[in-house]
Amino acid sequence: xxxxxxxxxxxxxxxxxxxxxxxxxxxxxxxxxxxxxxxxxxxxxxxxxxxxxxxxxxxxxxxxxxxxxxxxxxxxxxxxxxxxxxxxxxxxxxxxxxxxxxxxxxxxxxxxxxxxxxxxxxxxxxxxxxxxxxxxxxxxxxxxxxxxxxxxxxxxxxxxxxxxxxxxxxxxxxxxxxxxxxxxxxxxxxxxxxxxxxxxxxxxxxxxxxxxxxxxxxxxxxxxxxxxxxxxxxxxxxxxxxxxxxxxxxxxxxxxxxxxxxxxxxxxxxxxxxxxxxxxxxxxxxxxxxxxxxxxxxxxxxxxxxxxxxxxxxxxxxxxxxxxxxxxxxxxxxxxxxxxxxxxxxxxxxxxxxxxxxxxxxxxxxxxxxxxxxxxxxxxxxxxxxxxxxxxxxxxxxxxxxxxxxxxxxxxxxxxxxxxxxxxxxxxxxxxxxxxxxxxxxxxxxxxxxxxxxxxxxxxxxxxxxxxxxxxxxxxxxxxxxxxxx
Amino acid sequence: xxxxxxxxxxxxxxxxxxxxxxxxxxxxxxxxxxxxxxxxxxxxxxxxxxxxxxxxxxxxxxxxxxxxxxxxxxxxxxxxxxxxxxxxxxxxxxx
Numbered sequence: 001x002x003x004x005x006x007x008x009x010x011x012x013x014x015x016x017x018x019x020x021x022x023x024x025x026x027x028x029x030x031x032x033x034x035x036x037x038x039x040x041x042x043x044x045x046x047x048x049x050x051x052x053x054x055x056x057x058x059x060x061x062x063x064x065x066x067x068x069x070x071x072x073x074x075x076x077x078x079x080x081x082x083x084x085x086x087x088x089x090x091x092x093x094x095x096x097x098x099x100x101x102x103x104x105x106x107x108x109x110x111x112x113x114x115x116x117x118x119x120x121x122x123x124x125x126x127x128x129x130x131x132x133x134x135x136x137x138x139x140x141x142x143x144x145x146x147x148x149x150x151x152x153x154x155x156x157x158x159x160x161x162x163x164x165x166x167x168x169x170x171x172x173x174x175x176x177x178x179x180x181x182x183x184x185x186x187x188x189x190x191x192x193x194x195x196x197x198x199x200x201x202x203x204x205x206x207x208x209x210x211x212x213x214x215x216x217x218x219x220x221x222x223x224x225x226x227x228x229x230x231x232x233x234x235x236x237x238x239x240x241x242x243x244x245x246x247x248x249x250x251x252x253x254x255x256x257x258x259x260x261x262x263x264x265x266x267x268x269x270x271x272x273x274x275x276x277x278x279x280x281x282x283x284x285x286x287x288x289x290x291x292x293x294x295x296x297x298x299x300x301x302x303x304x305x306x307x308x309x310x311x312x313x314x315x316x317x318x319x320x321x322x323x324x325x326x327x328x329x330x331x332x333x334x335x336x337x338x339x340x341x342x343x344x345x346x347x348x349x350x351x352x353x354x355x356x357x358x359x360x361x362x363x364x365x366x367x368x369x370x371x372x373x374x375x376x377x378x379x380x381x382x383x384x385x386x387x388x389x390x391x392x393x394x395x396x397x398x399x400x401x402x403x404x405x406x407x408x409x410x411x412x413x414x415x416x417x418x419x420x421x422x423x424x425x426x427x428x429x430x431x432x433x434x435x436x437x438x439x440x441x442x443x444x445x446x447x448x449x450x451x452x453x454x455x456x457x458x459x460x461x462x463x464x465x466x467x468x469x470x471x472x473x474x475x476x477x478x479x480x481x482x483x484x485x486x
Numbered sequence: 487x488x489x490x491x492x493x494x495x496x497x498x499x500x501x502x503x504x505x506x507x508x509x510x511x512x513x514x515x516x517x518x519x520x521x522x523x524x525x526x527x528x529x530x531x532x533x534x535x536x537x538x539x540x541x542x543x544x545x546x547x548x549x550x551x552x553x554x555x556x557x558x559x560x561x562x563x564x565x566x567x568x569x570x571x572x573x574x575x576x577x578x579x580x581x
Contacts, residue, residue, distance in 0.1 A: 101561040194541050208540055237547035238540075306524040317501060324502070326574050331567035338579045339502075347504040355503055359513060360520060362501040363489065376527050378537035383530070385538055418519045434541025459542070 003028035005482065008073050008167040008221040015062065015072050022062070022072025026055040026116060029074045033118075033165045036485045039146055041138045042160040044079045045086045046119040054116040061114060070228055071114030076166040078157045079120035080127055081107050081212075082201040090203045091125040091135040091153075094329045094349035104201025105233045106170060106212050113228040118166050121156030125351045126320065127177055127205045129153050130420050131410070134353040139410060142185060143483040144449055148407040151181030157215045158185035162450075163485055168216040168225055172202055174209045175308050176402070176427025179439035182215050183402035183452025186441045186478065188222045188469065189215045193459045194434035195240035198233030206315035207238070209308075209431040218479055219440065219470040223247035226462060242460060250463045251470040255289040258468065261296035261395035266426055272405040278443030278451040279401045285475040286399065286468065294395060298387040301429060303380050308428040309421050310364045310377035316354075317361030323349060356417060381432050388433040392458040397468060399455050401426055402439045406449035426454060436462045440469040441478040450478075488521035489514065 003011065003025050014020040030048065037043060051074065058072035082088050082100035089095045111117070124134040132155025133139050140155045142148040143163040150159040154171025158181035161169050171178040173191035182189025190213045197212040204210060214225035227248070232241040262283065267276060287293055325331035325345030332344035350358070364373035391398065404423060413419045430437035436459070439452040453472065455465045473479055489497075494514045498505045505513060559572070568575040 098565055101557055101564065195544075234549065238542075238544075240542060240544070300530075303527060303530065306527050309520065310524055310527075325567060326576055327562075328565035329567075333567075335577055338577050341577050342502045343504045346502050350503075355505075355509075356513065356516060358501045358503065359494065359497050359517060363493075363497045363517070363521075366497065366500060373524070375537060376532060377524075378539060379532040379535040380527055380530055381538040382535050383532075385541060417516055418523055421520070432538075432541075 004032040004164045007217045008224060011073060011167060022055040022058040026051055026074050036163050039485055040141055040143055040159050040163045042121055042140045042156040042165055044089060044120050044122050044137055047086050050085060051116055051118050058114060068114030073167050074116040074118045075168050076118045076121050076160050077170040078123050078154050078172060080123060080172055080203045083107055091123045093136045094323050098329055105198035105235060106229045109229050121160055123156055124153035125354050127153040127172060127174060128353050128357055130424055134351055136351055142407045143485055147410055149410050151184035153177040155181045158182050158187050161187045161215050161217060168214055168221050171215050172210055172212050174205050175431050176424050178213045179427050179437055180403050182439040184407040186450025187215050188219055189439045190222050191437045192462055193436045195238055197229050198236040198239045200233055200235035204319040206312040209312060219466060219473050223466050245463055247463060247466055250467045253467055255291035255471050258291045259395040260286060260291045260293050261391055261398040262293055263296050263298045263398050263400055265298050265301035266400035270404050274445045275401050275451050279453050282442035282453045282472055283399060285472055289471040296391045296395060300384045300387050304384060304429045304432060305421055305425050307377045307380045307432060310373050313357040313361030314364045314374050317358045320358060384429055385433045388435055396464050397455055397457040399453055402452040402454040406445040406451055430456055435459055436465055438465045438469055440472055442476050489517050
């Protein structure tokens, strides 16, 4: 057994019993990265020296009896979180050499818990994409099949966990960017309730939708990571002051008395039969574990892609106005005037997908179109939110597929942005309603590609998601299955 | 046509983006496909429906207006493409 293939909680047990040092764990992970990274391409930055220094300090802290809950565990994070010790590119030329002057709250929290930061992971440029192909530097491959997408936008975060290149990672989820890559790479992924985790220091994409969350090897690790990152932060005015439970405590409770809604609209046209079958098998396992399954309806599901692809670009067009070549990031130096400098900087610094979304957003907010597009979308968002509120009066959570298909080939859909947007249909509503959502592995396709099940619950009910996910994991027989990386 | 070439160029100017002819053509086609799709929202009668801009029932996050340490100037300037130790330097604005 190689250390790198352990889960975080297994590694912690060995650290606690003194059977392994953080240094040994870290060296094992670094060797794993050397072996598979040429194929997987998950890391944009790897802080090799810093990592060994941190491991040494973690071992000292543990000897002194000062071990935090994640002491000595090597983790990695999406390159969208500000770090002061290494660059934060957000997958964009615009921020290629940017080193932030302050640290994201979640980065500080993970450090306070004692974990080790290995590096920064590949992502779609400014988190805009479903495949990580819009990343300006490298495109991560699905560890289960070379040449296939890892998903996005947190594709590097999912690929690195699935390939054992870190024990767990952080991603961000605006419309599925944690859950979809988790599903395509066979890891656990959680998008917490909007406001549950601080977004301070996360480069903003769409501020009313963005949320930070973990990607992990199993459900218990997800609970561990949630314990470390959740909680109120005065630096984030949208963070909510609610007590954080110990998410590990409810894992082993069975599902007796738990009512699970099956949203009819999530099993519609375009759903791959293998995904349908894997998710339905997962549902049968949940029933076996004691849950009651009922059919529910979210009648406005069909409108969520339209709503999302107006609201998210509108917010993005505003958030990305700060990239003008003045205070940080790339500047085109060939311009003679200020306006020309803005134009050239933004045109050369941003990639195509970012430009496309800035254009849609600017159009939707512009004079004469605001009511027809942005306001209309914000009204339909209310109807979607009300669908969820209504459903959660009749059940404790909902289960469904995460992505309509298993992973596809890199390059497919490259020239058809609308087709890509439509593949997000099952994950967007979670963000529009602000509720928590999760992806848990439930099976594989005939080609050996992972398939995830999505769980969604009412605001702040992450514990029922984790408890249900844990029960599924115990029965699905997917834990410990590892990709063979050539 | 939901959006014309001229409108794409106008929106690009508002967003401070230069698009070459080929980009304008491509974006016009793609934006038309997207805007035609999102027009499905018109199927819904939303008269009297309030807008959602925030999913949690919170209004404002106030704090005391106290003086606290802020980012030192040197650090604030450190990432600038051009600076003179005191301020950000940009191309001439007034001719």
